[in-house]
Amino acid sequence: MPHFDQTLDVKGAKCPMPLVKSRKAISELPVGQVLQVISTDRGSVADFQGWVKTAKNVELIAQETVQENGQELYVHYLRRTA
Amino acid sequence: MTFTQDQSTVTEISPRELYARLLSAQPLFILDVRNEDEFKRMPVEGHATLRTLNLPYYDFIEDEEAALARLPKDVEEVVVICAKGGASQYVAEVLNNHGYRAVSLTDGMIGWGNYYDTRDVVNASWGRIVQIARPARGDLSFAIISDGQAALVDPLRHINVYRELIESAGAKLTTILDTHVHADHISGGPALSKETGAPYYVHPYDAIHPIDMLPAVIAYEPLRDGQVFQIGQVRITTIWYPGHTLGQVNFLAETPDGGRYLFTGDGIFLRSFGRPDLGGKGEAWTPILYRSMFERLPRYLTDETVILPAHFSTLDEDAGNGIFAAPYKQVLSQNDSLKPRSLEEFTSFVLSHLPVFPPEYVEIKRVNIGLVEPCEGKASELELGKNICALAE
Numbered sequence: 107m108p109h110f111d112q113t114l115d116v117k118g119a120k121c122p123m124p125l126v127k128s129r130k131a132i133s134e135l136p137v138g139q140v141l142q143v144i145s146t147d148r149g150s151v152a153d154f155q156g157w158v159k160t161a162k163n164v165e166l167i168a169q170e171t172v173q174e175n176g177q178e179l180y181v182h183y184l185r186r187t188a
Numbered sequence: 189m190t191f192t193q194d195q196s197t198v199t200e201i202s203p204r205e206l207y208a209r210l211l212s213a214q215p216l217f218i219l220d221v222r223n224e225d226e227f228k229r230m231p232v233e234g235h236a237t238l239r240t241l242n243l244p245y246y247d248f249i250e251d252e253e254a255a256l257a258r259l260p261k262d263v264e265e266v267v268v269i270c271a272k273g274g275a276s277q278y279v280a281e282v283l284n285n286h287g288y289r290a291v292s293l294t295d296g297m298i299g300w301g302n303y304y305d306t307r308d309v310v311n312a313s314w315g316r317i318v319q320i321a322r323p324a325r326g327d328l329s330f331a332i333i334s335d336g337q338a339a340l341v342d343p344l345r346h347i348n349v350y351r352e353l354i355e356s357a358g359a360k361l362t363t364i365l366d367t368h369v370h371a372d373h374i375s376g377g378p379a380l381s382k383e384t385g386a387p388y389y390v391h392p393y394d395a396i397h398p399i400d401m402l403p404a405v406i407a408y409e410p411l412r413d414g415q416v417f418q419i420g421q422v423r424i425t426t427i428w429y430p431g432h433t434l435g436q437v438n439f440l441a442e443t444p445d446g447g448r449y450l451f452t453g454d455g456i457f458l459r460s461f462g463r464p465d466l467g468g469k470g471e472a473w474t475p476i477l478y479r480s481m482f483e484r485l486p487r488y489l490t491d492e493t494v495i496l497p498a499h500f501s502t503l504d505e506d507a508g509n510g511i512f513a514a515p516y517k518q519v520l521s522q523n524d525s526l527k528p529r530s531l532e533e534f535t536s537f538v539l540s541h542l543p544v545f546p547p548e549y550v551e552i553k554r555v556n557i558g559l560v561e562p563c564e565g566k567a568s569e570l571e572l573g574k575n576i577c578a579l580a581e
C-alpha cells in the first residue's frame with residue numbers, strides 16, 4: 107500500500123460521484139500530498155486512469171482491488187502535483 | 189453547481205425511444221461520455237444522419253468550459269449516453285445549464301444493450317412471423333405463430349421476451365430451433381426448453397465444441413437435413429448449410445398463401461455472409477461453405493423467397509421499418525459477396541475480408557452447449573459489443 111495523507115471514502119457512491127468527490131478533495135489537498143480513494147464502483151478503475159491523462163494537477167500513483175466483507179473495494183492513490 | 193443523482197431533474201430517453209429515433213434517420217446527436225475504451229468497444233450506431241462524439245464525463249468535471257467548447261456549434265439537442273445512466277445525467281444537467289436541450293439515456297449502455305425490439309414481419313390469416321431484435325448487438329431472432337402453436341428460431345438470452353410474446357399471442361411454444369450453435373451470443377434455447385418442456389433442436393455436428401472437441405451436456409434433439417416441422421398452418425423444412433459451423437442449417441417456412449421465408453442464421457446476411465473461421469478451421473471449412481452457398485442452397489431459393497438472417501451489421505440494412513429482411517432477388521442485387529465466384533476466387537475473397545476473431549467467442553460456444561455455466565455478470569460481459577459474425581464489407 108503506498109503512503110497517503112488523507113482518505114476519501116466513497117463506498118456505495120455510483121458513477122460519477124467517486125470522481126466528482128475526488129476532484130473536489132484533490133483541489134483542497136496541499137500540493138504534493140496523496141489522497142486515498144476507496145470506492146465500490148468497478149467502473150472507477152478505468153475512469154480514474156482516463157481522467158488523470160488530461161487532469162491538470164493529478165497523478166495516479168497506484169490502484170488496487172481489495173476484498174472487504176465479501177465485497178470488492180477499488181482503491182485509488184492520487185497525488186496533487188501542482 | 190450542486191448535484192446529487194437522486195434529485196436530478198434531467199429528462200430521460202428510454203432505449204425504446206432512442207431506437208425509434210435511430211430508425212427514423214432524422215438528424216440525431218449523441219454525446220457518449222464513457223471512457224474511450226468503452227466507447228470504442230460498443231458505440232451506439234445508426235444511419236448516416238447520426239453524429240456521435242465521445243467526450244468522457246470526467247472532462248466535464250475537470251474543465252467544464254473546455255469540454256463544452258468541444259461540442260459542435262450547430263447542435264441544440266443532445267442525447268447523452270454513459271455506461272449505467274449516472275454520468276450521463278450529470279453531463280446532461282451541465283448542458284441544460286448552458287442552453288442545450290439534453291436528455292440522458294435511461295440505464296445507459298446496460299439499458300441499451302439489453303433492449304429488445306419486437307415487430308411483425310408478416311401478420312396474415314394463417315398467423316404471424318415476428319422479428320425479435322436486440323439492436324445494440326445486431327442480433328435477430330424470430331417467432332412463427334400459427335393456430336395457437338409457436339416455434340422460435342435463434343432465441344436470444346433474455347427468454348422472458350419470448351415467453352411474454354407467445355403468451356400474449358395466446359399460443360403455446362412447441363418447437364425451439366437454433367440455426368447453429370452461436371459464437372457471438374448466448375442462446376436462450378436450452379433455458380427455454382428447460383422451462384417450458386418444448387424440445388430444443390440443434391444439428392448434432394454443432395453439439396461438439398469445434399476447438400475443445402467436447403460433446404454438449406445440454407438436452408437437445410438432433411436436427412437432420414430435410415426434417416420438417418408443422419407449426420399450425422406453417423411448414424418448416426430444415427436445410428443443412430455447413431460452413432459457418434459444420435452443423436449450420438437454414439429453416440424454410442412455407443405459408444398457406446404461397447409465402448416462402450428462409451431463416452438463414454449466420455448463412456447469408458443481407459449485405460454479407462457468415463464467416464467460416466469461427467470454429468478455428470477456416471481453411472477446411474471455406475470450401476464446405478462454398479458448396480453450401482452455391483450448390484446446396486440455390487435449389488430452395490426463388491426470387492421472392494424472403495431472407496431473414498440472424499444478424500445485421502448496420503441499421504442501413506433495415507427495410508425502412510425496423511425489419512431486417514428482403515426478398516432473395518433484392519438481396520442478390522445489393523450483396524456483392526454473393527455474386528458467382530470460382531472456389532479460388534471465393535477463398536481469396538473470404539481471406540481478404542475476415543474481421544478480428546473475438547477471443548470470447550470460443551467461450552460463448554462452450555456456454556451454448558453447457559460446458560460452462562456463467563453467472564449473469566459474466567454472461568453479459570461475454571456478450572458485450574456487437575456481433576462480428578459476418579465477413580467485413
Ligand SMILES: [Fe+2]
Binds near residue numbers: 371372373454
Ligand atoms: Fe452469430
